[in-house]
Amino acid sequence: CRSLRLVSEGEILSIKEVFEKALQGLAKEDQNLPQVQNILPLLCCGIGVHHSGLLPILRELIEILFQEGLVKVLFATETFALGLNMPARTCIFTNCRKFDGQDHRWISSGEYIQMAGRAGRRGIDDKGCVITMFDENLEPETARDILCGQPSPLVSTFHLNYNMILNAMRSSAVDPEKIITKSFFQYQSCISVSSAELRRKELEAEVADLQVPSEHDDREAEAFCELLELSNDLRSEISFFSTKPDVALGVLRPGRVVKVLEPIASSSSSSSPTVDWGWGVVLGFGRRTKTKSTEEAVGGSLPSSTSREAFNFLDVCW
Known part of the structure; x- marks a missing residue:
């Protein structure tokens, strides 16, 4: 780098x-920091670096030198692209992947437009040049989204709180209402209100064009509702009948896929609430007998008796 000089003696x-x-403005100890001592030789060659690890005073210094044309080559992160007056003749992307704090991802179209938009100095260059380097395979859809995608929408994050109002009221020269009125948030709110008002008028026009149904149409609608209710009742009866053990035994063969619904309430009605256990495969189906003990009070004694209760079981694998 010492043998490469992009600036003249007067610029140095x-x-x-x-x-x-x-x-x-820096303390003596800060002036002796390595980044402060090492940045000057680079600047004297016309080369600068700009990233969040630099001291704020150094970042501001490099921005000033870049605006004045004293820095010919600048290595920077995307933060530098947020500047309003930081144009360059050529922008080079050495990599189109970035770490966003959680994962490495491709840059978005909005980020690419923001950084590539630095290329081309108004009033100096006829056109700007952007060089994009891809060091790995890239899907055509991803490249199209980066280079030709739509920019990210600009949405105001202005939030009015009590501290802001109190600080504004402390100064007689600051009017809180004027701050809100001239904010970008208020501008976007007015646009959204206008859009909502236009949509309301469109909906009102659609409602006005709707034809009021006649008495004949009402009777047809009532008949349709009755038929729909009857259809639902018949479906419930068919479902209840088809799930009876005597009927289902013929189709519940091993290997059959079934949907398991467990009734929550002890009711024989098919419309009772159920727990959906999902789909499973039938492994077996059969009938077993369980012995049940009962007690009866006869003459002060409690003789016990037993009874047998038959039940059906279904072995299902999920």
Whole structure:
């Protein structure tokens, strides 16, 4: 880098002058930091770096030098692209993947547009040049989304709280209502209200065009509802009959796929609430007898008796 000089001797003097003035606000210990000492030789070659790890004063210094054209090549993260007046002749993407705090992903179309939009200096360059380097295989759909996708919508995050109102009321020169009126949030709210008002008028026009049904149509609607209710009742009866053990025994063969519904309430009605256990495969179906003991009070004694109760079982595997 020392053998590569992209600036003239006069520009080097200007860089050193701006650098020394910027460091006057730093303590002596901070001026001796490695990043402060190592940045000046790079700047004197016309090369700069800009990332969140630098001191704020150094980032501001590099931004000023870049705006003045004293930094010819700048290595920067996407944060630098948020500047309003940071144009360059050429933008180079060395990689189109980024770490967003959770995972490595492809940059979005909005991020690409924001960074690539730095290329081309107004009034100086006829056109800007963007060089994108892909160091791994990329699906055509992903490349199309990055290069030709729609930018991310700009949505205001302005939030009015009590502290903001109190701080504004402390100053006689600040009017809270004027701040809200001139905010971008208010501008977007007015647009959304206009859209909602237009939609309301469209819906009112659709309602006005609707034809009121006649008495004949009402009778047809009532007849349809009765038929629909009758159809539901018949479906319930068919379902209740088909699930009886005597009827289901002929079709519940091993290997058959069934949907298991367990009644919540002890009711024989098919409309009682059930627990859906999902789909399963029938392994077996049979009938067993369970012995049940009972007691009766006769003459002060409690003789016990037993009875047998038959029940059906179904072995299902999920």
